Amino acid sequence: MPATILVVEDEPAIQELIAYNLKQAGHQPLRADNAEQAVNLVSNALPDLILVDWMLPGMSGIDLARRLRGDRRTRAVPIIMLTARSEEQDKLLGLDTGADDYITKPFSPRELNARIKAVLRRRAPQMTDDVSQLGALRLDPASHRVTGNDEPIDLGPTEFRLLHFLMTHAERVHTRTQLLDQVWGDHVFVEERTVDVHIRRLRKALEPSGLDRMIQTVRGTGYRLSAG
Amino acid sequence: MPATILVVEDEPAIQELIAYNLKQAGHQPLRADNAEQAVNLVSNALPDLILVDWMLPGMSGIDLARRLRGDRRTRAVPIIMLTARSEEQDKLLGLDTGADDYITKPFSPRELNARIKAVLRRRAPQMTDDVSQLGALRLDPASHRVTGNDEPIDLGPTEFRLLHFLMTHAERVHTRTQLLDQVWGDHVFVEERTVDVHIRRLRKALEPSGLDRMIQTVRGTGYRLSAG
DNA sequence: ACCGACTGTCACGGTAGCGTCACAATTCAT
């Protein structure tokens, strides 16, 4: 579960260190040296998670958290606070402002990763690395293999991600915009009709197995993957 | 999983204590009183893990870590630092030098074992010293020998480790980053495309046996070793 | 000190996959 994570930290060494660890864990780090920068970054590229240093020059970490919670667009983004070991009573205050979790410095990369994973899982319980199965369709993210009626099906990267998403969110209608956000990524700019084309390619790939009819068009809305 | 673990510690009592615990946990302890001794030992009998005291007479624990990371053959060996409580502040700095984890003294044997297990599992899950076999491919870690269809195949060190990892994690797609972490070591900074080159060299070495097609490219993701 | 083995990086070329468009087919409202 790679995620985009914003690091708000004024100390360059620590910022660099955290960013490095995030990258090692497969995440994509964004950086900000202060709260103002962070606010801008957040509104542009909505990160999946924000790591905020408690103490910041200018607007403090708490103020930043409050501000993000106040904005409807950023309200849902989880926040983890980085605090010096100093005080526990502040923790309660911090929790009140809306941080999702706390890490006291100094911390190990493992601890950081564990907290991140926990918070992310709490927020977005979907699209795991488990094998998905729906009817005669089976998709294994680990081996990157897809089979229909035990016959191998080969897909391009995008088709694979698209099918993966549909299988982990089956029996639900998804608009083209939703599919673009989830499969392509929210930051990409692509024509909506591109989704149609990839649905087409997916169907064609599933055709030999006769499973192409699992992908249903809901006119005026979008697409749905269904077992029946 | 029993492992060979090097303990670098100048205090004889603590060294003895740790060695005793390691033995109890089923590991094989090696000892060094200072960094220089450690360097020699490491290059001779490559341990699976190194425990280094932060403070050492002469070359410090950090310097030792740096040195080991600098050497190609030893850079993949995971390192756990033993720090006194007062040195906690320096944790972040230490992480930068390349330690995989930290334990602050005093620590319980239970904690030590937990960390060791975690680091070993993280580094190379299931990469045992048993003979691996996949289809007509056979790899013997002990004798450092590889055969395809009973024909000998000779590989360079990196190719060997790469194939070893792939065989112990077959039928799974690995990104270039994952391969770099597991085969080269997470602290190494190497271009991702380097993986491609080594895959190429591996394939070329396997070609005479016709086994090169076991290594499959998953476009946009990475590589996979498969029997089929 | 020389040589050979091994490694990491680069550059070049081929190509699979992607995004877009144009047009055909389908569905819906009037």
Place this chain on the structure above:
DNA sequence: ATGAATTGTGACGCTACCGTGACAGTCGGT
């Protein structure tokens, strides 16, 4: 039934990605 809106489908250039060969640097052994 007819036109408008929506979706299916094939084709086309373009890009990113990967395979490949070459090369320089490093290290160890003779």
